[in-house]
Amino acid sequence: MKLDELIRVIEMLRGPGGCPWDREQTMHSLKPYLVEELYELLDAFDDNDTEEIKEELGDLLLQIVLQSQIASEDGLFGIDDVIEGIVGKMVRRHPHVFGDSDFKTSHEVRVWWDEEKKREKKGRSLVGGVPRSLPSLLRAQKLQLKASRVGFDWENIKDVITKLDEEVKEFKEALSKKDYNEIEDELGDILFVLVRISNWAGVNPEDALGKTINKFIKRFGHIEKRAAEMGKSVSEMTLPEMDILWNEAKDNL
Numbered sequence: 001m002k003l004d005e006l007i008r009v010i011e012m013l014r015g016p017g018g019c020p021w022d023r024e025q026t027m028h029s030l031k032p033y034l035v036e037e038l039y040e041l042l043d044a045f046d047d048n049d050t051e052e053i054k055e056e057l058g059d060l061l062l063q064i065v066l067q068s069q070i071a072s073e074d075g076l077f078g079i080d081d082v083i084e085g086i087v088g089k090m091v092r093r094h095p096h097v098f099g100d101s102d103f104k105t106s107h108e109v110r111v112w113w114d115e116e117k118k119r120e121k122k123g124r125s126l127v128g129g130v131p132r133s134l135p136s137l138l139r140a141q142k143l144q145l146k147a148s149r150v151g152f153d154w155e156n157i158k159d160v161i162t163k164l165d166e167e168v169k170e171f172k173e174a175l176s177k178k179d180y181n182e183i184e185d186e187l188g189d190i191l192f193v194l195v196r197i198s199n200w201a202g203v204n205p206e207d208a209l210g211k212t213i214n215k216f217i218k219r220f221g222h223i224e225k226r227a228a229e230m231g232k233s234v235s236e237m238t239l240p241e242m243d244i245l246w247n248e249a250k251d252n253l
Contacts, residue, residue, distance in 0.1 A: 025066070
């Protein structure tokens with residue numbers, strides 16, 4: 001079994017005569033690498049690069065096995081406990097597959113899933129299980145989706161857009177008062193409502209913003225390239241000059 005081979009390699013790296021760097025690591029010291037590997041995997045998905053996806057999945061699996069090995073050395077748990085736990089969870093949360101329940105739609109499944117998670121966490125709030133470390137846009141999306149499944153939501157997207165207009169008005173008022181804390185609060189409210197609009201539209205806000213960022217990078221790169229062709233640096237150009245090149249990029253990129 002290939003997983004056994006990976007476990008053996010990790011044990012050797014962590015064992016006597018193993019790698020000094022690997023032996024020094026703790027569960028906390030490895031956190032940045034876990035996050036980094038996850039984002040590299042997401043990039044591979046965005047690039048539709050099958051070989052890269054395969055490699056990054058391996059890197060992520062390595063981090064999981066390494067964390068489990070360290071936990072085992074500390075007498076906490078091992079990789080078998082991790083696997084046993086997730087298998088049990090999947091069986092419990094899919095009674096329509098492994099039991100007698102009869103769910104007809106994916107919505108019914110998600111409602112059951114959320115309620116079962118709440119029971120497992122001994123009454124923790126429905127939205128309490130959303131990780132604090134998630135990027136804020138993604139965290140807002142998950143919070144809102146969980147709340148909407150139990151009916152805490154606007155009735156239609158027009159109402160959400162009306163709410164956005166209200167929040168923009170409050171933001172403008174905060175700007176006029178030059179109150180930093182109020183400006184920050186109102187800007188946060190705008191972003192939160194924008195996430196709700198994206199949910200109504202069936203768009204992932206993190207993906208939408210990511211695409212816009214990539215578009216900005218390409219168009220700004222075009223400005224830099226054209227400026228260099230004219231013997232200028234961007235910092236030497238006026239805003240109207242840059243706007244001309246920006247519109248040129250919009251037409252061609």
